[in-house]
Amino acid sequence: MAEETKVKRKRIAATGMMKKIMADYFYEMDKAVKAGAPKVAWCTSVGPAELLRAMGFLVHFPENHGAMLGATRTANDYIPLANAIGYSPDICSYLTSDVGAYLKGETPLSKAYPGIENVPKPDVLVFNTNQCRDVQDWFGWYSREFKVPIMGINTHRGVREVTKSHIDSVARQIASLVPGLEEISGNKFDLERLQETVDLSLECSQLWRQVLETAANIPSPFTFFDGTIHMGPAVVLRGTKTAVDYYKALLAELNDRVDKGVAAVEGERYRLYWEGMPIWGRLRDLSEFFAHLKASVLASTYCNSWIFDAFDPKEPFGSMAKAYTLLFIVRSDEEKEKYIEDMVTKFKLDGIVFHDSKTCPNNTNSRYGMPERLRESLDVNTVTIFGDLNDLRCYSEEQSKTNIEAFIEQLERK
Amino acid sequence: MVLGIDVGASATKGILLNQDRQVVSFYVRDSGVDFKQAAEDTRMNCMSTAGIAEDDIKYTIASGYGRRSVSFADDIKTEISCHARGGYFHHPKACTIVDIGGQDSKVIRVDDAGKPISFKMNRKCAAGTGAFLVETAARLSIHLEQMEGLARGAQKEIELGSFCTVFTKTEILARISEGACAEDIARGVFGSVIKRIIEMDPLTGDVVMTGGVIAHNPFLGEMFEKKLNRKLFVPEKPQFAGALGAALFALEQSGG
Numbered sequence: 137m138a139e140e141t142k143v144k145r146k147r148i149a150a151t152g153m154m155k156k157i158m159a160d161y162f163y164e165m166d167k168a169v170k171a172g173a174p175k176v177a178w179c180t181s182v183g184p185a186e187l188l189r190a191m192g193f194l195v196h197f198p199e200n201h202g203a204m205l206g207a208t209r210t211a212n213d214y215i216p217l218a219n220a221i222g223y224s225p226d227i228c229s230y231l232t233s234d235v236g237a238y239l240k241g242e243t244p245l246s247k248a249y250p251g252i253e254n255v256p257k258p259d260v261l262v263f264n265t266n267q268c269r270d271v272q273d274w275f276g277w278y279s280r281e282f283k284v285p286i287m288g289i290n291t292h293r294g295v296r297e298v299t300k301s302h303i304d305s306v307a308r309q310i311a312s313l314v315p316g317l318e319e320i321s322g323n324k325f326d327l328e329r330l331q332e333t334v335d336l337s338l339e340c341s342q343l344w345r346q347v348l349e350t351a352a353n354i355p356s357p358f359t360f361f362d363g364t365i366h367m368g369p370a371v372v373l374r375g376t377k378t379a380v381d382y383y384k385a386l387l388a389e390l391n392d393r394v395d396k397g398v399a400a401v402e403g404e405r406y407r408l409y410w411e412g413m414p415i416w417g418r419l420r421d422l423s424e425f426f427a428h429l430k431a432s433v434l435a436s437t438y439c440n441s442w443i444f445d446a447f448d449p450k451e452p453f454g455s456m457a458k459a460y461t462l463l464f465i466v467r468s469d470e471e472k473e474k475y476i477e478d479m480v481t482k483f484k485l486d487g488i489v490f491h492d493s494k495t496c497p498n499n500t501n502s503r504y505g506m507p508e509r510l511r512e513s514l515d516v517n518t519v520t521i522f523g524d525l526n527d528l529r530c531y532s533e534e535q536s537k538t539n540i541e542a543f544i545e546q547l548e549r550k
Numbered sequence: 551m552v553l554g555i556d557v558g559a560s561a562t563k564g565i566l567l568n569q570d571r572q573v574v575s576f577y578v579r580d581s582g583v584d585f586k587q588a589a590e591d592t593r594m595n596c597m598s599t600a601g602i603a604e605d606d607i608k609y610t611i612a613s614g615y616g617r618r619s620v621s622f623a624d625d626i627k628t629e630i631s632c633h634a635r636g637g638y639f640h641h642p643k644a645c646t647i648v649d650i651g652g653q654d655s656k657v658i659r660v661d662d663a664g665k666p667i668s669f670k671m672n673r674k675c676a677a678g679t680g681a682f683l684v685e686t687a688a689r690l691s692i693h694l695e696q697m698e699g700l701a702r703g704a705q706k707e708i709e710l711g712s713f714c715t716v717f718t719k720t721e722i723l724a725r726i727s728e729g730a731c732a733e734d735i736a737r738g739v740f741g742s743v744i745k746r747i748i749e750m751d752p753l754t755g756d757v758v759m760t761g762g763v764i765a766h767n768p769f770l771g772e773m774f775e776k777k778l779n780r781k782l783f784v785p786e787k788p789q790f791a792g793a794l795g796a797a798l799f800a801l802e803q804s805g806g
Contacts, residue, residue: 542628
């Protein structure tokens with residue numbers, strides 16, 4: 137009885153299609169680097185990917201690579217190498233693991249995609265500080281290393297109401313990237329092409345939203361843990377038809393699950409929200425642990441961060457600026473709380489799991505009393521797990537699991 | 551009869567309860583490195599003291615760090631739920647239960663029906679736990695058991711401010727080099743544990759203290775009362791609160 141029973145995760149059939157898409161994406165970029173064309177841009181996760189794609193770049197997302205380092209549990213092999221050259225263990229562990237992997241000359245891409253030896257060498261690095269200041273430092277390091285240009289957008293933070301002045305300033309910054317990108321890519325800016333890309337990004341985003349919202353059904357056909365895997369195309373291929381086609385297929389499969397009453401977590405008893413970064417190296421373990429407790433972690437701020445309702449092909453620069461500024465991570469605590477309150481209602485949630493991610497203060501919302509305030513205003517239970525996105529030295533397995541188990545016991549007695 | 555067993559990081563505690571929720575027997579020993587053996591040994595001792603056979607135990611619930619190692623348990627519960635249950639049993643009112651254990655500290659708020667409203671555990675550091683006392687006793691070259699007597703006999707409390715156990719040991723070194731005596735440092739060490747707990751929660755309402763640290767160091771409780779400026783509620787056997795909570799759950803789940 138005291139032994140934990142392993143729970144088998146339900147496989148999503150579209151996973152095969154996603155793996156192929158991701159493989160094609162990385163091989164295409166590898167081929168381009170080897171051939172010298174098309175040019176490759178590195179972009180932060182919510183950087184101006186639409187503009188880069190419309191300018192003819194293939195786009196690499198180092199945060200995606202960072203997540204791979206975490207998920208393959210290799211990050212801790214590399215973080216110390218970055219620490220040793222002056223990048224503190226207290227800063228973003230995506231940065232430290234990614235830079236460390238580069239210093240060691242290794243990448244999980246080589247194992248996943250035979251023939252790929254390195255991350256694709258950039259021709260330009262383009263950041264948006266909406267994620268954090270660390271992305272700028274991260275790209276700055278590579279800019280010096282590869283001797284390639286770095287450019288970017290400095291965003292507003294703690295935004296309460298998104299105003300015209302916020303949007304105009306970001307839109308101007310995006311537009312100001314064009315001349316430099318024209319020079320590096322050798323392509324002339326084409327407004328129509330940008331509009332098409334923004335339109336495809338909007339469609340991808342709308343489908344991704346529908347995918348995530350299938351989890352509002354009882355039982356939920358989809359979990360946060362599934363989302364962290366299946367968001368791949370929305371992150372790296374938004375603005376392409378490939379991503380749109382993928383989410384059509386995934387949505388159809390999940391709607392079929394809904395019609396048939398198929399639960400992602402067998403015997404779903406509790407419905408939970410995940411607030412904060414994933415703990416990439418413990419995704420499977422935590423997914424199985426929650427499932428064993430019959431708790432479905434089915435919605436999250438993290439997966440929602442790739443929903444951009446504001447994209448408008450008629451106003452590509454302004455709408456990109458608006459979409460990037462409406463982002464949860466750059467909003468004030470009041471706005472964030474309203475957002476989570478809506479999630480709790482929409483997804484009929486019993487509790488919220490906050491992840492206090494040691495090296496990611498920007499994506500951690502448990503440090504300024506938010507769990508306590510939400511517990512009060514929503515009469516919802518909350519628990520905080522102390523860990524990290526990539527650095528497993530910051531994560532205590534036993535303590536975290538005891539907290540989660542006690543949280544479920546608390547829900548049982550409610 | 552039901553058995554509650556709490557396999558903690560430092561000590562394994564067991565309590566046998568009868569249907570009337572009366573303690574029939576209890577036992578405590580070091581958890582050591584073999585949790586299975588510690589649990590089995592605790593069960594056997596509880597049974598032999600009570601003069602009962604294995605079949606007389608209707609239901610067993612295991613708690614604590616080693617709960618999953620207790621192969622004879624019918625179910626498991628976290629030490630958070632068990633300390634809440636055990637603490638509330640002794641003080642059946644809305645209250646805040648503070649458990650200072652060997653490896654971690656917990657602050658659990660329960661409502662007037664005994665249901666946990668919220669809980670917090672110490673973060674990833676030994677500060678504010680029994681492990682901190684073990685480390686500092688070693689630094690002072692004394693046995694852990696001497697800490698209570700030293701702290702009680704102190705003239706004053708040496709201020710120790712660090713969050714980190716290693717930094718605190720460095721602070722102790724500095725105080726030693728300044729000529730501070732072991733008694734005053736020991737009281738400072740107790741004061742440091744209390745500070746770490748007070749930082750975890752506002753500790754509103756009645757406060758019930760459980761766990762091995764308070765059981766072996768009642769003076770720490772007295773210091774805590776002074777800091778809070780109000781009376782603390784300490785059960786007769788605070789170290790057994792988790793095992794008692796487990797036994798109460800066992801009674802409930804067995805239909806008793």
